[in-house]
Amino acid sequence: MGTSWTSQKPVPDVDLTQKTVIVTGANTGIGYETAKTIAQLGAKVIVACRSEAKANEAMERMKMEHSEEKADDKKSKVEIKANDLDVEFMTLDLSSIASTMSFVEEFKAKRLPLHILVCNAGMAYGGEVKTADGFELHFQVNYLSHFLLTLHLLPVLKASRGNAKIILVSSMAYRGAGWHEDNMQSINKGQLSKYGSTKLYQIMEMFTLAEKLDGFGIGVFSLHPGFVDTDIVKRENQQVSGSMKFFVGMLSSMGLARNSFDGALTTIHAAVNPQYDGKTALYLENSQPTSLHNPLATDRDKQEFLWKYSLDCLKDYITEDTLKELTSH
Structure with a gap:
Protein backbone atom coordinates (compact mmCIF):
# COMPACT_ATOMS: atom_id res chain seq x y z
CA MET A 1 0.00 0.00 0.00
CA GLY A 2 3.05 2.23 0.19
CA THR A 3 2.30 3.30 3.75
CA SER A 4 5.24 4.24 5.91
CA TRP A 5 4.66 1.75 8.71
CA THR A 6 5.26 -1.26 6.43
CA SER A 7 8.98 -0.68 7.01
CA GLN A 8 8.65 -1.17 10.77
CA LYS A 9 11.04 -3.68 12.25
CA PRO A 10 9.67 -7.13 13.12
CA VAL A 11 9.27 -8.14 16.74
CA PRO A 12 12.74 -8.62 18.27
CA ASP A 13 13.76 -12.21 18.95
CA VAL A 14 14.12 -11.93 22.72
CA ASP A 15 13.35 -14.22 25.63
CA LEU A 16 11.36 -12.54 28.40
CA THR A 17 11.08 -15.59 30.64
CA GLN A 18 11.18 -14.54 34.31
CA LYS A 19 10.02 -11.02 33.37
CA THR A 20 6.80 -9.43 34.65
CA VAL A 21 4.95 -6.83 32.62
CA ILE A 22 1.85 -4.73 33.30
CA VAL A 23 -0.19 -3.55 30.31
CA THR A 24 -3.11 -1.23 31.01
CA GLY A 25 -6.08 -1.50 28.67
CA ALA A 26 -4.83 -4.92 27.53
CA ASN A 27 -8.22 -6.40 26.69
CA THR A 28 -8.64 -4.71 23.31
CA GLY A 29 -6.86 -3.10 20.36
CA ILE A 30 -3.15 -2.41 20.54
CA GLY A 31 -3.13 -3.19 24.25
CA TYR A 32 -4.37 -6.69 23.48
CA GLU A 33 -1.70 -7.26 20.82
CA THR A 34 0.99 -5.82 23.07
CA ALA A 35 0.04 -8.09 25.97
CA LYS A 36 -0.29 -11.19 23.81
CA THR A 37 3.02 -10.67 22.00
CA ILE A 38 4.98 -9.94 25.17
CA ALA A 39 3.43 -13.03 26.80
CA GLN A 40 4.45 -15.09 23.75
CA LEU A 41 8.01 -13.90 24.35
CA GLY A 42 7.82 -15.59 27.73
CA ALA A 43 6.82 -12.84 30.15
CA LYS A 44 4.14 -12.95 32.81
CA VAL A 45 1.67 -10.25 31.75
CA ILE A 46 -0.81 -8.52 34.01
CA VAL A 47 -3.91 -7.59 31.99
CA ALA A 48 -4.99 -4.42 33.79
CA CYS A 49 -8.45 -3.16 32.83
CA ARG A 50 -11.91 -2.40 34.20
CA SER A 51 -14.00 -5.36 33.11
CA GLU A 52 -13.18 -8.84 34.36
CA ALA A 53 -15.57 -10.36 31.83
CA LYS A 54 -13.90 -8.59 28.90
CA ALA A 55 -10.46 -9.41 30.26
CA ASN A 56 -11.29 -13.11 30.61
CA GLU A 57 -12.68 -13.15 27.08
CA ALA A 58 -9.52 -11.45 25.79
CA MET A 59 -7.20 -13.83 27.63
CA GLU A 60 -9.06 -16.86 26.31
CA ARG A 61 -8.70 -15.47 22.78
CA MET A 62 -4.98 -14.84 23.35
CA LYS A 63 -4.51 -18.44 24.45
CA MET A 64 -6.49 -19.82 21.51
CA GLU A 65 -4.51 -17.74 19.02
CA HIS A 66 -1.28 -18.71 20.76
CA SER A 67 -2.08 -22.41 20.36
CA GLU A 68 -2.87 -21.93 16.68
CA GLU A 69 0.33 -19.98 16.09
CA LYS A 70 2.44 -22.54 17.94
CA ALA A 71 0.99 -25.27 15.77
CA ASP A 72 1.58 -23.33 12.54
CA ASP A 73 4.51 -20.93 12.70
CA LYS A 74 3.37 -19.31 9.45
CA LYS A 75 0.57 -17.74 11.50
CA SER A 76 2.95 -16.33 14.10
CA LYS A 77 4.54 -12.88 13.88
CA VAL A 78 6.94 -13.55 16.75
CA GLU A 79 9.55 -16.14 17.74
CA ILE A 80 7.43 -17.82 20.42
CA LYS A 81 9.23 -18.52 23.70
CA ALA A 82 6.26 -19.48 25.89
CA ASN A 83 4.73 -22.92 25.96
CA ASP A 84 1.57 -21.61 27.61
CA LEU A 85 0.71 -17.93 27.99
CA ASP A 86 1.06 -16.57 31.51
CA VAL A 87 -1.56 -13.83 31.56
CA GLU A 88 -3.48 -12.67 34.62
CA PHE A 89 -6.30 -10.17 35.06
CA MET A 90 -6.19 -7.42 37.66
CA THR A 91 -8.89 -4.79 38.08
CA LEU A 92 -7.88 -1.26 37.15
CA ASP A 93 -10.37 1.53 36.52
CA LEU A 94 -8.31 4.59 35.64
CA SER A 95 -11.30 6.87 36.10
CA SER A 96 -11.08 6.09 39.82
CA ILE A 97 -8.23 7.03 42.14
CA ALA A 98 -9.47 4.43 44.62
CA SER A 99 -9.30 1.70 41.98
CA THR A 100 -5.82 2.80 40.91
CA MET A 101 -4.55 2.73 44.49
CA SER A 102 -6.21 -0.66 45.08
CA PHE A 103 -4.44 -2.01 42.00
CA VAL A 104 -1.10 -0.80 43.35
CA GLU A 105 -1.63 -2.42 46.74
CA GLU A 106 -2.87 -5.68 45.27
CA PHE A 107 0.04 -5.88 42.85
CA LYS A 108 2.58 -5.18 45.58
CA ALA A 109 0.92 -7.83 47.76
CA LYS A 110 1.71 -10.44 45.09
CA ARG A 111 5.43 -9.73 45.65
CA LEU A 112 6.10 -10.04 41.95
CA PRO A 113 8.94 -8.17 40.27
CA LEU A 114 8.07 -5.56 37.65
CA HIS A 115 10.28 -5.10 34.63
CA ILE A 116 8.03 -3.23 32.18
CA LEU A 117 5.06 -0.94 32.81
CA VAL A 118 3.04 -0.17 29.66
CA CYS A 119 0.63 2.72 30.21
CA ASN A 120 -1.52 2.00 27.18
CA ALA A 121 -5.14 2.54 28.22
CA GLY A 122 -6.79 5.70 26.99
CA MET A 123 -9.99 7.29 25.84
CA ALA A 124 -11.20 10.05 23.55
CA TYR A 125 -14.53 11.74 22.85
CA GLY A 126 -15.95 11.06 26.31
CA GLY A 127 -18.00 14.24 26.48
CA GLU A 128 -17.83 16.96 29.13
CA VAL A 129 -17.61 14.68 32.16
CA LYS A 130 -15.97 14.84 35.57
CA THR A 131 -14.99 11.72 37.47
CA ALA A 132 -16.08 10.96 41.02
CA ASP A 133 -12.67 12.34 42.05
CA GLY A 134 -13.54 15.70 40.51
CA PHE A 135 -11.15 15.58 37.55
CA GLU A 136 -11.95 15.98 33.87
CA LEU A 137 -12.43 12.44 32.54
CA HIS A 138 -9.82 12.39 29.73
CA PHE A 139 -7.25 14.07 31.97
CA GLN A 140 -7.64 11.45 34.68
CA VAL A 141 -7.92 8.33 32.50
CA ASN A 142 -5.23 9.16 29.95
CA TYR A 143 -2.74 10.95 32.15
CA LEU A 144 -3.28 11.51 35.87
CA SER A 145 -4.07 7.97 37.01
CA HIS A 146 -1.17 6.59 34.96
CA PHE A 147 1.05 9.22 36.63
CA LEU A 148 -0.15 8.02 40.04
CA LEU A 149 0.28 4.36 39.07
CA THR A 150 3.82 4.95 37.85
CA LEU A 151 4.99 6.81 40.95
CA HIS A 152 3.68 4.13 43.29
CA LEU A 153 5.21 1.28 41.27
CA LEU A 154 8.68 2.88 41.10
CA PRO A 155 10.01 0.88 44.09
CA VAL A 156 9.10 -2.37 42.33
CA LEU A 157 10.58 -1.22 39.00
CA LYS A 158 13.79 -0.15 40.76
CA ALA A 159 14.06 -3.53 42.46
CA SER A 160 14.16 -5.27 39.07
CA ARG A 161 17.84 -4.29 38.89
CA GLY A 162 18.39 -2.60 35.57
CA ASN A 163 16.79 -2.15 32.16
CA ALA A 164 13.29 -1.68 33.55
CA LYS A 165 11.06 0.36 31.28
CA ILE A 166 8.09 2.68 31.55
CA ILE A 167 6.16 3.07 28.28
CA LEU A 168 3.70 5.95 27.92
CA VAL A 169 1.53 5.37 24.85
CA SER A 170 0.86 8.85 23.52
CA SER A 171 -0.44 9.99 20.12
CA MET A 172 0.52 12.34 17.34
CA ALA A 173 -2.50 14.33 18.53
CA TYR A 174 0.01 15.98 20.88
CA ARG A 175 1.20 18.03 17.89
CA GLY A 176 -1.86 20.27 17.92
CA ALA A 177 -2.16 20.63 21.68
CA GLY A 178 -2.01 24.05 23.30
CA TRP A 179 -1.02 25.15 26.78
CA HIS A 180 -3.36 26.78 29.29
CA GLU A 181 -2.00 27.01 32.83
CA ASP A 182 -5.36 28.26 34.06
CA ASN A 183 -7.14 25.28 32.50
CA MET A 184 -4.78 22.30 32.50
CA GLN A 185 -7.68 19.85 32.27
CA SER A 186 -9.12 21.47 29.11
CA ILE A 187 -12.55 21.91 30.69
CA ASN A 188 -15.15 23.18 28.21
CA LYS A 189 -12.72 22.73 25.33
CA GLY A 190 -13.25 20.54 22.26
CA GLN A 191 -12.94 16.79 22.48
CA LEU A 192 -9.81 16.64 20.33
CA SER A 193 -8.26 19.41 22.43
CA LYS A 194 -8.85 17.39 25.59
CA TYR A 195 -7.34 14.29 24.07
CA GLY A 196 -4.36 16.08 22.52
CA SER A 197 -3.48 17.81 25.79
CA THR A 198 -3.38 14.54 27.71
CA LYS A 199 -1.11 13.04 25.06
CA LEU A 200 1.18 16.06 25.26
CA TYR A 201 1.30 15.65 29.04
CA GLN A 202 2.44 12.04 28.67
CA ILE A 203 5.40 13.12 26.57
CA MET A 204 6.27 15.92 28.99
CA GLU A 205 6.03 13.43 31.87
CA MET A 206 8.49 11.19 30.02
CA PHE A 207 11.14 13.88 30.03
CA THR A 208 10.64 14.79 33.70
CA LEU A 209 10.62 11.17 34.87
CA ALA A 210 13.67 10.32 32.78
CA GLU A 211 15.59 13.19 34.36
CA LYS A 212 14.52 12.36 37.90
CA LEU A 213 15.28 8.64 37.42
CA ASP A 214 18.72 9.19 35.93
CA GLY A 215 21.05 6.52 37.28
CA PHE A 216 18.31 4.11 38.39
CA GLY A 217 18.41 1.86 35.31
CA ILE A 218 14.83 2.69 34.33
CA GLY A 219 14.17 3.83 30.76
CA VAL A 220 11.16 6.04 30.07
CA PHE A 221 9.69 6.16 26.57
CA SER A 222 6.69 7.65 24.80
CA LEU A 223 5.32 6.90 21.36
CA HIS A 224 2.69 7.32 18.68
CA PRO A 225 1.26 3.92 17.64
CA GLY A 226 -0.22 5.19 14.38
CA PHE A 227 -3.85 5.37 13.35
CA VAL A 228 -5.30 1.95 14.10
CA ASP A 229 -8.50 0.61 12.54
CA THR A 230 -9.77 -0.31 16.03
CA ASP A 231 -8.87 3.10 17.38
CA ILE A 232 -10.38 4.51 20.55
CA VAL A 233 -12.64 6.86 18.62
CA LYS A 234 -14.71 3.80 17.68
CA ARG A 235 -15.25 2.48 21.21
CA GLU A 236 -18.61 2.30 22.85
CA ASN A 237 -19.90 4.99 25.20
CA GLN A 238 -17.94 7.74 23.50
CA GLN A 239 -19.53 10.80 21.95
CA VAL A 240 -17.99 10.69 18.49
CA SER A 241 -19.46 13.02 15.90
CA GLY A 242 -20.87 11.73 12.63
CA SER A 243 -18.10 13.47 10.70
CA MET A 244 -15.41 11.80 12.79
CA LYS A 245 -17.03 8.38 12.33
CA PHE A 246 -17.09 9.03 8.59
CA PHE A 247 -13.42 10.03 8.64
CA VAL A 248 -12.45 6.88 10.57
CA GLY A 249 -14.44 4.69 8.19
CA MET A 250 -12.93 6.37 5.15
CA LEU A 251 -9.35 5.86 6.33
CA SER A 252 -10.05 2.22 7.08
CA SER A 253 -11.74 1.56 3.73
CA MET A 254 -8.80 3.18 1.90
CA GLY A 255 -6.32 0.94 3.67
CA LEU A 256 -4.75 3.89 5.45
CA ALA A 257 -5.24 2.45 8.92
CA ALA A 270 9.96 0.34 23.11
CA ALA A 271 9.24 -2.32 25.72
CA VAL A 272 11.47 -5.21 24.66
CA ASN A 273 14.00 -4.22 21.98
CA PRO A 274 17.50 -4.55 23.52
CA GLN A 275 18.69 -1.57 21.46
CA TYR A 276 16.82 0.65 23.92
CA ASP A 277 18.39 -0.86 27.02
CA GLY A 278 20.26 1.85 28.88
CA LYS A 279 18.46 4.59 26.95
CA THR A 280 15.69 6.90 28.04
CA ALA A 281 13.58 9.95 27.09
CA LEU A 282 12.97 8.74 23.53
CA TYR A 283 9.79 9.43 21.57
CA LEU A 284 9.08 6.78 18.93
CA GLU A 285 7.01 6.54 15.78
CA ASN A 286 7.08 3.61 13.35
CA SER A 287 9.19 1.63 15.84
CA GLN A 288 12.07 4.10 15.88
CA PRO A 289 13.02 7.33 17.66
CA THR A 290 11.86 10.50 15.98
CA SER A 291 11.90 14.22 16.67
CA LEU A 292 9.00 16.02 18.30
CA HIS A 293 6.88 18.57 16.42
CA ASN A 294 5.44 20.61 19.27
CA PRO A 295 7.93 22.76 21.19
CA LEU A 296 5.70 22.61 24.26
CA ALA A 297 6.77 18.99 24.78
CA THR A 298 10.40 19.93 25.43
CA ASP A 299 9.83 23.16 27.35
CA ARG A 300 11.48 22.48 30.71
CA ASP A 301 9.59 25.21 32.58
CA LYS A 302 6.28 23.83 31.38
CA GLN A 303 7.37 20.28 32.20
CA GLU A 304 8.09 21.43 35.75
CA PHE A 305 4.74 23.24 35.97
CA LEU A 306 2.92 20.09 34.84
CA TRP A 307 4.83 17.96 37.35
CA LYS A 308 3.96 20.27 40.25
CA TYR A 309 0.35 20.58 39.09
CA SER A 310 0.02 16.79 38.91
CA LEU A 311 1.46 16.35 42.39
CA ASP A 312 -0.94 18.97 43.72
CA CYS A 313 -3.89 17.14 42.12
CA LEU A 314 -2.77 13.96 43.89
CA LYS A 315 -1.52 15.47 47.16
CA ASP A 316 -3.77 13.17 49.19
CA TYR A 317 -2.30 10.06 47.52
CA ILE A 318 1.40 10.82 47.15
CA THR A 319 3.49 11.03 50.30
CA GLU A 320 7.00 12.32 50.86
CA ASP A 321 8.12 8.70 51.06
CA THR A 322 6.67 8.11 47.59
CA LEU A 323 8.64 11.04 46.19
CA LYS A 324 11.83 9.86 47.88
CA GLU A 325 11.84 6.95 45.42
CA LEU A 326 12.83 9.51 42.80
CA THR A 327 16.01 10.40 44.66
CA SER A 328 17.07 7.42 46.80
CA HIS A 329 19.19 4.62 45.38
Missing part, protein backbone atom coordinates in the same frame (compact mmCIF):
# COMPACT_ATOMS: atom_id res chain seq x y z
CA ARG A 258 -3.03 -0.11 10.60
CA ASN A 259 -4.35 -3.31 12.06
CA SER A 260 -3.98 -3.70 15.82
CA PHE A 261 -0.79 -5.74 15.61
CA ASP A 262 0.96 -3.18 13.40
CA GLY A 263 -0.26 -0.48 15.74
CA ALA A 264 1.24 -2.35 18.69
CA LEU A 265 4.68 -2.79 17.09
CA THR A 266 6.06 0.54 18.26
CA THR A 267 4.98 -0.17 21.84
CA ILE A 268 6.50 -3.65 21.66
CA HIS A 269 9.82 -2.30 20.39
